Amino acid sequence: VGGLQAQSFALQNISGNIANSSTTGYKGIGTSFVDLIPDSSVPSKQVAGGVTANAKATITTQGTISGSTVATNMAITGDGFFSIQKATGIVDNVPVFSGVTYYTRRGDFQLNANGNLVNGAGYYLMGVTVDPKTGNPTGNVANVLKFQNNFIPAQATTSIQYA
Structure with a gap:
């Protein structure tokens, strides 16, 4: 039996x-x-x-990666996880975090009004800051990422001039 x-x-x-x-x-x-x-x-x-x-x-196995029309969606090929944190509350329109880091491969991130990348489960993406001149990381401690909301929208090229 x-x-x-x-x-x-x-x-x-x-x-x-x-x-x-x-x-x-x-x-x-x-x-x-x-x-x-x-x-x-x-x-x-x-x-x-x-x-x-x-x-x-089998959470550590590689899933199928497919294209997306959302520019902020991400996937990891091979080993690794996204570092994320969950907001415990909001004070003065700014999320507050407990400091507990989680790891996921869920990469369906969207840019919120505060400039954070948040996945579909409500977790905020973490990373290290990068030197804008060299492109190298400036630290080794990950923090919740915050972007300025002043992105210039992409425009298709209609003509070029060359010589």
Whole structure:
């Protein structure tokens, strides 16, 4: 019976993987089987061993990356995570943070009114400041990023002059 239940659990994971195979950002769930060993501390009781199944998250695997029309959407190829923080409140229209850093691969960032990049779950993107002249990082401690809201909108080139 234990073996049938473990196999049923594995089939549920396979079914979920198939159903979500085209879901953006979905990473499949694996199944690991574990042998159950009888309790040897009670010698008068003889219990047969069995098997159980556990879900094995695959959050560190690379998902499919596809193009987006949103300029602030980002993806990471290979190892790594975005450093993010959740705002604990807002004081004078400025978010306040607890200082707890989280890590994610969710890169659906949008620029908010305060100039922060915020993903769909409401977490703020962190990073280190960059020297505008050299392009090199000026520190090694990540802080919540804030951009000036004075971006010049892109314009398509209509003509060029060259000599």
